[in-house]
Amino acid sequence: MQSSLQRVQHERPPGPDTVESERPRIRARLAAGQLELPILPDVVAGVLRAASDPDTDARKLAELVRTDAAIAAHVLRVANSSYFSRGTPVVSLQHAVSRLGIKTLRDILLIVTCDQKLFRSGTRGPELREELRMSLATAAFAQEIARVCRRNVEGSFLAGLLHHVGRPVLYAELAAFEAADPHHADAVTVLTDELHAEVGAEMLTLWQLPRELSLAVRFHHCPEDAKDAKGAASIVAVASDVARATLRHAGELEVAALATHPLLSSFDLHPDDMASVLARRAEIASSLQGGS
Amino acid sequence: MSNEERFDVLVIGGGPGGQKAALQAREANKRVLLIEETSAIGGECVRRGTIPSKTLRETACALRAFVARTNGAYEVLHKEVVPLESLMSRVGTVVDAHLEYMGRMLARCDVTLCRGRASFASPKTLTVREQSGATRTVSGDIVVIATGSRPRATKEIPIDHEHIMDSDSFLSLAYLPRSLTVLGAGVIASEYASIFAALGTQVTMVDRGDRPVSFLDPELTSVLLSELRARGLEFVGGDRAVSAAWNGVDAVETTLASGRVVRSEKVLVAQGRIANLGHLAIENAGLTANARGLLDVDANGQTSVPGVYAVGDVVGPPALASSAMEQGRTAMRHALGLPPPLHADLLPMAVYTIPEMAGVGLTEEQAKTAHGGALVGRATFDEIARGHIAAATSGLLKLVLDPTGRILLGVHVVGEGASELVHIGQMALIGRLPPDAFVENVFNFPTMAEAYRVAALDAISRRP
Numbered sequence: 001m002q003s004s005l006q007r008v009q010h011e012r013p014p015g016p017d018t019v020e021s022e023r024p025r026i027r028a029r030l031a032a033g034q035l036e037l038p039i040l041p042d043v044v045a046g047v048l049r050a051a052s053d054p055d056t057d058a059r060k061l062a063e064l065v066r067t068d069a070a071i072a073a074h075v076l077r078v079a080n081s082s083y084f085s086r087g088t089p090v091v092s093l094q095h096a097v098s099r100l101g102i103k104t105l106r107d108i109l110l111i112v113t114c115d116q117k118l119f120r121s122g123t124r125g126p127e128l129r130e131e132l133r134m135s136l137a138t139a140a141f142a143q144e145i146a147r148v149c150r151r152n153v154e155g156s157f158l159a160g161l162l163h164h165v166g167r168p169v170l171y172a173e174l175a176a177f178e179a180a181d182p183h184h185a186d187a188v189t190v191l192t193d194e195l196h197a198e199v200g201a202e203m204l205t206l207w208q209l210p211r212e213l214s215l216a217v218r219f220h221h222c223p224e225d226a227k228d229a230k231g232a233a234s235i236v237a238v239a240s241d242v243a244r245a246t247l248r249h250a251g252e253l254e255v256a257a258l259a260t261h262p263l264l265s266s267f268d269l270h271p272d273d274m275a276s277v278l279a280r281r282a283e284i285a286s287s288l289q290g291g292s
Numbered sequence: 293m294s295n296e297e298r299f300d301v302l303v304i305g306g307g308p309g310g311q312k313a314a315l316q317a318r319e320a321n322k323r324v325l326l327i328e329e330t331s332a333i334g335g336e337c338v339r340r341g342t343i344p345s346k347t348l349r350e351t352a353c354a355l356r357a358f359v360a361r362t363n364g365a366y367e368v369l370h371k372e373v374v375p376l377e378s379l380m381s382r383v384g385t386v387v388d389a390h391l392e393y394m395g396r397m398l399a400r401c402d403v404t405l406c407r408g409r410a411s412f413a414s415p416k417t418l419t420v421r422e423q424s425g426a427t428r429t430v431s432g433d434i435v436v437i438a439t440g441s442r443p444r445a446t447k448e449i450p451i452d453h454e455h456i457m458d459s460d461s462f463l464s465l466a467y468l469p470r471s472l473t474v475l476g477a478g479v480i481a482s483e484y485a486s487i488f489a490a491l492g493t494q495v496t497m498v499d500r501g502d503r504p505v506s507f508l509d510p511e512l513t514s515v516l517l518s519e520l521r522a523r524g525l526e527f528v529g530g531d532r533a534v535s536a537a538w539n540g541v542d543a544v545e546t547t548l549a550s551g552r553v554v555r556s557e558k559v560l561v562a563q564g565r566i567a568n569l570g571h572l573a574i575e576n577a578g579l580t581a582n583a584r585g586l587l588d589v590d591a592n593g594q595t596s597v598p599g600v601y602a603v604g605d606v607v608g609p610p611a612l613a614s615s616a617m618e619q620g621r622t623a624m625r626h627a628l629g630l631p632p633p634l635h636a637d638l639l640p641m642a643v644y645t646i647p648e649m650a651g652v653g654l655t656e657e658q659a660k661t662a663h664g665g666a667l668v669g670r671a672t673f674d675e676i677a678r679g680h681i682a683a684a685t686s687g688l689l690k691l692v693l694d695p696t697g698r699i700l701l702g703v704h705v706v707g708e709g710a711s712e713l714v715h716i717g718q719m720a721l722i723g724r725l726p727p728d729a730f731v732e733n734v735f736n737f738p739t740m741a742e743a744y745r746v747a748a749l750d751a752i753s754r755r756p
Contacts, residue, residue, distance in 0.1 A: 059540035091466045094454075098470075098542040098557055146453070150340070150461035153454040210466060228384060260425040268330045270409055271425050272571075 019187035022177055026170070026195060030202050037165060037203065038119035038172045039070045039112075040128065047071055051109035058102040061109065065093055069135045069161050070168060074112040075105070077207040084108070091210045092154035117172065123185070124171045124178075135164050137243035140284050141277070142235050148273050151231070159216040159236045166200030166217075167192055197221060223263060234266035246281045255281070295429070299325040301624070302418055302432035304410045304572070307335020308613040309604030310438030311394065312620030317434070318401040320628050325430055326403050327410045327420055332391050333398060335440050337613045340460045343390055345483060347383045348463065349644055352490040356646070360683035383463075406430075412576040415597050434599050434627045437587065438620065439572065441565040441605035448534055449475065449561050455538040456559045459484065469493055471556040473546050475533050477504040479643050481562035482516070486645040489523040496554050498546070502529040505643055509656060512649050512706040515688055519647055528552075567606040584608065592632070593623030601627060615639055640718050642711035647687060650714035653702030653721050656692050665695035669727065669751025673707045676746065677738040684708035689743040691717070691727055697755035700727050709740050716741060727751055 029035050047064055050056045065075050072093055079090040079100060090096045097105060119128060142160030146153045170192040178188045201218030205211075215229035216236050223233035238261050245255050259275040277284070301317040303310045306328035317324045332339060358366070398405065408422040417431040443458035445451050453461035459480050470493065474485045477499035485504075489495045497504065497520075503513045504520075504527065517527060528548070536546040536559050546554045566585045574580065574587075578597050582588050587595055587602040594601050601623040604616035621633050640652040659666035673679035673687030687707015693700055703717025720729065730748035735741045 058542075062541050095467050102541060143454075150453050150458070150464065152464040152466055153452070153461075155464075155466050260423075262424075265331060265407075265423045270329060271421070271423065272409065 019177075019184070019191055022174060022187075022191060023195070026173055026191075026199070029173070030199055033206055035169050035173055035199065035203065036117045037070055037073055037169050038117040039068075039074070040125075040132075041118050041120075043068050043071065044113045044116070044118060047109055048113040051106050051113065061102060061105055062097050064109070065097065065105070066139075066157075066161070067136060069132055069165055070116075071109070071112065072158070072161055073165050073203075073207070074116060075108055076209060078108045078111060080208040085208075089208050089210075091213075092158050094154050119168060119172060120175075124175075128168050128171060131164055131167055134240075134243055134247060135161055137247055137285050138163060138236065138240045140287055141242045141246075141281070142239035144277055144280070144284050145235050145239055145267075145269065145274075148277055149235075149267050149269055151235070151267065155210065155213060155232065156235050156239075159213055159220075159232055160239050162200065162204065162213070163217050163220045163236045163240065164196060164200065165203065166196035166198070169199055169203065170196055223266060231267040234263040238263050242278065242281060243285070246285050296417070297325075297428065297430045299323045299404070299430060299432040301325070301434045301436070301627075302410075302416075302430060303327065303436045303438060304418070305335060305438035305440055305568075305604070306330075306333035306405075307337055307438060307440050307604060307616065309440075309616035309620040310335070310436065311398070312617045313436045313438060313601075313603060313624045314398070314403045314620075315401055316621050316624035317628070318403055320630070322434075322628070324403050325406055325432065326398065327406045327408060327418070327430075329407070329409050331407065333394050333405070334387075334391055335438075336442070336460070338387055338390055338394075340463065342613055343387055344383045344463050345459075345487070346644055347386045349483070349487050349646065351382070352487050353646055356490050357683065409571050411571055411573040412579075413573075415577045415600055434624075435577075435601070436620070436623060436627075437572070437574075437595075437600070437602040437606055438604050438616070439568040439606055441567050441611065443561070444564040444566045445561070446563065449536045449559075451561055452538070455544050456536055456561060458561050462558075462560050465558070469557040471558075472496070473498065473533075473536075473544070473554050473556040473559045474562060475499075475536075475546070475559065476562040476564070477501055477506065477527075477529075478562065478564065479505060480565075481560070482643065482645050484560055484562065485525060486516070486520055486523075489520055489525040490646050494556075495520075495525045496528060496556065497525060498528045498531055498533055498548060498554070500530065500532050503527075505645075505649065508643070508649060508651065509690065509704045511688060511690065512651075512704055515686060515706045516645055516647065516649060519686055528554075565605060565611065567608075569606065592626035593619050594626065599627065610639070610641060612639075612641060614641070638718065638721055640714050642714065644711065647684075647707045648710035649704075649706045650710040651702065651704040652714050652718045653700070654692055655702060655704065656690070659692050659694070659701045663694050663701070666701070667693040667695060667697040667751055667754060669693065669697075669747040669749070669754075671743040671746035671750065673740070673743065676740060676743050678740050678742070679707075681738055682708060682740075684740075687743075689713065689747050691730075691744070691747045691751055693727055693751055695756070697751050698726055698728075700725065705743075707740075713740055713743070716744060 065072055079096045139157045139160035143153055143157040146156035174188045178184050197218050201214045204214045212229045212232050215226050216232040219226035219233040220236040223230050223237050226233035259271045300322035301324045303314045303326045306326055314324045314326045408420040410418045410420050413419050420428050443460055451458050472488055472493050472495050474481050474497045482504040485495050485497050505513055531548045531550050533546050534549050536544055538544050543555045544559045569581055586608040587606050589595055589602050589607050593603050603619035603623050605611045642650040656666050656668055669691040671689045674685035679685045690704045692702035700720055705713050727748040730744040
């Protein structure tokens with residue numbers, strides 16, 4: 001089975017030569033910790049409204065964090081800053097909520113929404129919304145697969161939610177390049193496809209998130225290379241395929257084939273048990289409605 | 293399309309019981325197919341049970357002993373700082389080493405492995421569905437069911453493996469919970485409760501019984517409970533959980549029958565295990581599960597169907613890796629017409645709480661019933677030099693003797709090294725040594741084993 005990246009690259013024509021100058025520039029800014037993860041303006045508005053309203057209950061705030069990949073990533077980044085973490089690394093969203101408490105979480109949400117770069121690339125806006133919707137669905141399926149396997153449910157959810165966190169970073173970073181010439185659009189897509197896993201993984205490492213999470217994000221298109229995180233990366237890859245099939249209303253034959261996905265053996269899930277997850281896919285996909 | 297493949301022996305399950313059955317069959321030069329559902333041979337013992345939990349336990353013991361032996365000169369850890377992942381970092385290495393060893397052994401002994409989920413088509417024919425979805429049909433003269441068990445779930449306490457967990461999912465946690473409610477007080481519940489209490493988690497144990505591991509000698513469990521309470525664990529006996537629910541923010545609220553509500557970051561449900569029979573279609577083999585969901589077998593491990601055996605957790609207690617191994621050997625030897633293993637009835641048992649507990653032979657109560665009385669010799673670890681040296685003075689060794697005090701019937705230990713110490717008593721029982729042997733022979737000094745001498749002297753001094 002082709003990886004998702006291979007499928008996309010096959011479908012897109014190669015970019016023009018000028019994209020070659022963007023690759024080393026991005027990597028240099030990544031190494032220097034200068035890349036930023038933007039948030040959609042309407043998401044910011046919604047979170048700001050909820051976080052600044054003292055009547056917003058704790059459950060609602062905790063749910064807000066879970067349903068947007070960019071918000072989740074920024075909350076974890078701030079939670080792991082020296083000011084908030086006090087030497088205790090936060091390793092999941094639930095861990096963050098329970099360790100920080102709701103009052104501190106509210107403060108962090110305000111910080112994040114007031115301080116972060118907004119996503120303003122008009123041409124990529126709809127694409128980013130679809131990406132975030134897909135990430136949320138991937139998180140939901142990764143969580144359920146982990147539950148059936150009795151593995152780290154919180155970690156799997158987070159890996160699913162953040163597996164494409166590198167994409168909005170690259171869209172924002174390449175916005176000027178893309179705007180300079182309409183012919184650059186395909187090149188931006190190819191470069192984003194190429195670098196998003198690496199960029200996402202490096203940023204998660206920079207934010208002191210668990211190594212297994214970074215590896216799962218880095219290798220979600222090629223889990224066999226993830227070494228001791230192969231199981232975690234495979235769960236994300238399978239969840240991503242299930243999410244895509246569900247949200248794009250794939251036919252029954254395509255869905256049934258997922259029950260014998262070649263990566264199931266990487267985390268010891270039998271086809272019969274995977275079939276039970278697939279049978280509940282509509283329910284699972286709707287369980288996290290309210291996201292972007 | 294599948295063609296039927298013939299073997300002499302089919303073993304379903306690659307855990308301790310299945311492995312030993314397979315290896316015993318290979319010793320007799322039989323063609324053996326071992327069918328395992330997961331990617332690694334070893335069963336839950338290796339992947340989620342014995343090996344990972346004991347590795348974490350060793351880390352907890354090492355940290356605790358270091359603090360005790362340095363008299364607080366070093367601050368080893370602050371409970372807020374240490375992520376569970378770092379404490380578990382050796383687990384992968386330990387598991388891999390064990391898997392590699394077992395894989396090599398099975399390969400060396402020429403056991404044919406098949407990865408898939410087996411079900412009975414008839415008493416001696418199995419359908420195996422592989423990971424790819426393909427099926428194959430295999431048949432054999434002897435079939436051994438060694439599919440193990442999984443944690444029992446109840447309708448009142450829904451397990452989500454995220455906030456409310458069982459022993460299979462619990463060690464997948466990425467961080468040390470600040471607080472933990474443990475439902476149950478059996479072996480697994482007590483082991484995990486003691487490990488996490490030693491690591492600094494605030495633990496509350498809830499059980500209907502009045503003490504943990506209640507099937508063991510009450511003197512032993514009294515020492516255990518005392519130690520657990522000293523580490524801040526609360527034992528709520530005579531009660532049970534009627535509901536548990538995640539509050540959507542930061543805690544699970546467990547409501548007890550008494551009306552009390554216990555709040556904790558995580559809940560571990562450890563209220564027994566049930567046999568993995570669901571996928572086997574045992575009815576096609578002419579078998580049915582008993583009222584407890586287990587398979588009934590005779591003393592040789594044979595079911596009601598000749599040539600079909602069951603070993604390990606599927607047949608119920610003691611449900612230990614050591615007993616499963618012995619059952620596997622015993623069953624296969626019977627199936628092959630070989631004499632049973634020697635001393636198969638003298639199995640030691642150990643509970644890997646902190647402190648450990650172990651025993652072999654008759655308990656004091658069993659001795660009183662069987663012999664009309666018992667003379668018991670005791671040694672507490674604060675009577676032993678090594679106990680003080682190792683800062684491990686909380687412990688007790690009991691020699692259970694017949695009423696004359698001249699025949700050793702059983703040995704029971706709680707304290708550091710109990711699981712190792714018990715083997716001295718096991719050998720004495722096998723060799724039918726009198727308790728005087730512990731006094732007349734020399735032990736190294738200073739060792740915990742000297743407790744045998746102290747306990748023997750205690751008993752001998754009170755002989756009628």
